[in-house]
Amino acid sequence: xxxxxxxxxxxxxxxxxxxxxxxxxxxxxxxxxxxxxxxxxxxxxxxxxxxxxxxxxxxxxxxxxxxxxxxxxxxxxxxxxxxxxxxxxxxxxxxxxxxxxxxxxxxxxxxxxxxxxxxxxxxxxxxxxxxxxxxxxxxxxxxxxxxxxxxxxxxxxxxxxxxxxxxxxxxxxxxxxx
Amino acid sequence: xxxxxxxxxxxxxxxxxxxxxxxxxxxxxxxxxxxxxxxxxxxxxxxxxxxxxxxxxxxxxxxxxxxxxxxxxxxxxxxxxxxxxxxxxxxxxxxxxxxxxxxxxxxxxxxxxxxxxxxxxxxxxx
Numbered sequence: 001x002x003x004x005x006x007x008x009x010x011x012x013x014x015x016x017x018x019x020x021x022x023x024x025x026x027x028x029x030x031x032x033x034x035x036x037x038x039x040x041x042x043x044x045x046x047x048x049x050x051x052x053x054x055x056x057x058x059x060x061x062x063x064x065x066x067x068x069x070x071x072x073x074x075x076x077x078x079x080x081x082x083x084x085x086x087x088x089x090x091x092x093x094x095x096x097x098x099x100x101x102x103x104x105x106x107x108x109x110x111x112x113x114x115x116x117x118x119x120x121x122x123x124x125x126x127x128x129x130x131x132x133x134x135x136x137x138x139x140x141x142x143x144x145x146x147x148x149x150x151x152x153x154x155x156x157x158x159x160x161x162x163x164x165x166x167x168x169x170x171x172x173x174x175x176x177x178x
Numbered sequence: 179x180x181x182x183x184x185x186x187x188x189x190x191x192x193x194x195x196x197x198x199x200x201x202x203x204x205x206x207x208x209x210x211x212x213x214x215x216x217x218x219x220x221x222x223x224x225x226x227x228x229x230x231x232x233x234x235x236x237x238x239x240x241x242x243x244x245x246x247x248x249x250x251x252x253x254x255x256x257x258x259x260x261x262x263x264x265x266x267x268x269x270x271x272x273x274x275x276x277x278x279x280x281x282x283x284x285x286x287x288x289x290x291x292x293x294x295x296x297x298x299x300x301x302x303x304x
Contacts, residue, residue, distance in 0.1 A: 068228060088231030094224050095231075098217040163217030178221035 022159055029073070029099070030155040031061040033148070036072035036096070038089065040079025043106035046138040047078050055141040060148055069096040074151060075128075080108035081121045093128045094177055098163050101154065103147050104130045107137040129171050248300050259288055 008027060010019030035057075039047055051057050051065070066072040069092050081089055093102065104124050107113035110133040112122035124130060131154055134147035162168055172178070227234050266273065266281055273280075295301060 070228060091223065091231040094221070095226070095228055098219050160215075160217075163219070178219075178223070 023156075025160070026156040026158060030152040033060070033062045033074050033151070033155070034064050034066050034072050035062050035074040035076050036066055036069055036092070038075060038077045038079075038092065040077075040081060040085070041106075041108065043078035043109070043136075043138045046141055047076065047105065047144060050141040050144045055145060057145065057148065060145070060152065062148065069093070072096055073100060075100065075102045076105055077102065077109040077124050078105040080113065080115060081124055082119050083121050084119070086121050086124075086127050089124065090127045090177075099158070101131045101151055102128055103132045103134065103151055105134045105136075105144055105147065106139055107135060109133075110135060113137060128175060128177075245303060252295065252300070256288075256292075259285075 007017065008019050008023035010017040010023075012018075037044070037047055039045075049055060057063075062074075069075070073096075075093055075096060077089065093100070102124075104110045108115060108120070109124050110130075112120050114137070116122070121127070132147050132150045134143050136143050139147075227238065229235070262284065266277070270277070
């Protein structure tokens with residue numbers, strides 16, 4: 001299914017278009033996501049396939065991966081997160097600059113997957129807020145791309161004030177993040 | 179007539195100046211506007227040095243070996259000398275014997291310095 005990116009709702013005239021800054025910034029942010037691949041297991045390998053030429057995540061603007069949270073927009077958690085790894089993941093999330101989004105790729109990141117055991121964190125949403133979950137064990141690259149497209153929709157429609165809002169602060173304090 | 183043509187030459191570059199201002203302006207605007215109007219959140223945990231998510235250990239500012247500095251600074255010095263060689267190489271024939279002698283006068287102190295460096299062992303890595 002091909003979707004064409006349309007210009008945001010704008011008042012157009014002869015050689016100009018007038019629209020809201022929020023929409024332009026949302027479009028710019030959505031089409032230039034810099035992901036941080038937090039790849040732990042098999043889903044990481046599916047992500048490698050997604051970044052490679054057949055499925056190419058770079059088409060959607062996510063060409064430049066960053067392994068430093070300081071320069072990343074999207075934290076992609078792909079793989080099983082053990083309870084020992086949980087504080088590391090949380091610290092990486094905290095050190096990302098606003099605005100930031102999180103995508104949980106695969107069953108293990110979403111809910112612990114088949115590893116319902118004492119050592120595996122049953123879903124990363126126990127420690128950080130997640131925006132999009134991609135189910136699958138592992139999800140095929142098309143599913144990962146679908147998740148990224150959904151993140152793009154979220155980014156496009158997020159306003160300027162969300163990150164300063166009370167609701168967001170309550171969400172973070174629910175996780176113990178200042 | 180000639181003066182007028184000469185005066186206009188700067189105006190001919192108007193389009194280039196505008197393009198430069200737009201390019202530099204876009205970069206500066208996006209950097210400063212996103213810094214000013216973007217969302218911010220600061221906490222002590224966030225401002226800690228990034229050490230792949232684990233606790234930071236020790237101080238990053240430790241003394242390190244001087245050999246790195248020496249190699250870098252000597253490279254810069256001899257690279258600048260190299261830059262002077264390029265126009266000489268292009269105009270070698272036109273400059274003739276006198277030009278060659280002048281270049282030797284230029285190179286001599288630098289060559290002396292090079293021998294000094296080798297004798298002093300500044301380029302020794304270990």
